[in-house]
Amino acid sequence: MHEALARSNFDRDVAHLTSRFLESRNWTVNELQFPILDVTFLGSHPLRMRLSCDNWDELPPNEQILNVDGSPWVGPPTSPSIFNMPHSSRRNAFICTPGFRGYHTHSSHTSDHWANYRGKDGNNLPGLLDQLSRAWRKIKGV
């Protein structure tokens, strides 16, 4: 995918990260420069998601689950196991739900292609993070 197109798709999506949107979700943006989107879900159990959006949206974002200080999140895996580890090939923590590269490249899910989800309403970059944020808050009871 041409970088200019990926950048255009990225810019289109992150334009929805307005102050009103971020306030409603209780998120803060740590870094926002193509191809990186780095957001913290604030609250009593904060969590940071760093997405590398190279080739967006031909490929899903490559996710890193981080603690607030930027150190790697080391689990334990949640139940349900959306925030999971270790990945079958890259061995680190990954997001085990459609829309994230860790899921679609995991040996258990390689037949569930990103093409099944790409471009659908709610699966843009803020939408994918919305799903994660909601899952995290449900799991943590906040």
Add this chain to the structure above:
Amino acid sequence: MSDHDHNDGGHHHTEPVAVAVITPSGTFPNDDDYRRSYDGEHVEKVLKAAAVHLHLTNTDDWVAYVDNRPIDPAKTFAENDLCGIVEIEWHKHEGGGGA
């Protein structure tokens, strides 16, 4: 605050409600304003208007929350214990996990 026709199937409308629907694809009615609704109006009517405004065509599996609490769009604002200024988070339901 933008106004609209609040005749909703014969329900009684008493108190106005200022509503914003905040989605990952934009905010309804816009990023700076609220839409005037009434506490007897069904939430789904506002969500449908938001979907049209934001060009959303497939929201069957979307969920609505207010202040981190899930609400039932099939019920009225009053039945959802919503009044005054209401900001609805509306987004796709989170997927499951399991590798």
